[in-house]
Amino acid sequence: MAGSISGTETIRRDRGPRGGAELRAGPRRPSGTRHCARSRSTGYIVAGPYGSGPVVDELLERDLPTVMIEENPDRPDLPWVAALDHADGMTRVLDGLEARGARNILAIVGKENNAWTRYSREVFLDWSKRRGRSPLVEELDEGEGVQGARLLVEPYLARPDRPDAVVTSAGRFAAGIADIAQKLGLGIPQDLMIASLLDSGYTRSHQPAITSLQAPIEELGGRAVALLFDELDGRAPAPDQEPLKGVIEWRASTGH
Incomplete structure (x- = not known):
């Protein structure tokens, strides 16, 4: 998640004797530090920026080279982005659940105003509409975690027309849903299939293990660093760069 500007670490590029590039995490800048001109050796990478957050806007206002891991959902015009294909991941998870019955x-998505939660919700609504179904969507603050998901989903699971599958934007939500389903005597996946759009220790260690979408974290980070080097060198961003796709780990919570 993007924090305050004072919590963003500088990434420096130092030219060695052979002209090679080396990345170093520089010292944190004190809050309120201002820059009069763009430095060619300093840039920033902001992961998961909030649409309403000040971090990216402040960096751009200071005319500092800035790359985002995932786009700012309120600023789709910004070109320096290592993007993840949210539509592809959510659609493949939903298609897989549908194929399994x-x-x-x-769908339970976070309340945070970032690309991950906003686009996941939009894709689910569109997917349901194309099938002529009334979408079931709930929002939950990620900080409410496992217990929040239990409390939110329990009334749904007690209904005669209860959901036969739940997809969540966070692994801790999925774990909480699995816990309450088992407490209510529901079989997983016989009575309820569960999938998460974010793999984590919660999904991997749960019994049964929970199907999850694995984001290509290393590739996203590598692409962000490469983009930052390009921006520092004054090159234009590559047009229409293909967003990276996640990999679904189908596990026991969906019958593999």
Whole structure:
């Protein structure tokens, strides 16, 4: 998540004797530090920026080279982005649940105003509309975690027309849903399939293990660094760069 400007670490590029490039994490700048001109050896990478957050805007206002891992959902015009294909990941998870028999899917997404949560919600609504289904969507603050997901989903699972599958934007949500489903005597995946759009220790260690989308974290980071080097060198961003795609790990929570 993007923090305050004072919590953003500088990435420096130092030219060695052979002209090679080396990345170093520089010292944190004190809050309120101002820059009069763009430095060719200093830039910033902001991961998961909030649409309403000040971090990216402040860096750009200071005319500092800035690359984002995932786009700012309120600023799709900004070109320096290592992007993840949210539509592809969510669609493939939903298609997979449908292929396994799910017809009444509940989506639980975060309340955070970032690309991950906003686009996940939009894709689910569109996917449901194209199938003529009334979408079941709930929002939950990620900080509410496992317990918040249990409390939110329990009334749904007690209904006679309960969902037959749940997809969540966070692994801790998925773990909480699995816990309450088992407490209510529901079989996973026989009575309820569960999938998460974010793989984590919660999804890997749960019994049964929970199907999850694995984001290409290393590739995203590598692309962001390469983009930052390009910006520092004054090159134009590559047009229409293909967003990276995640890999679905189908596990026991969906019947593999």
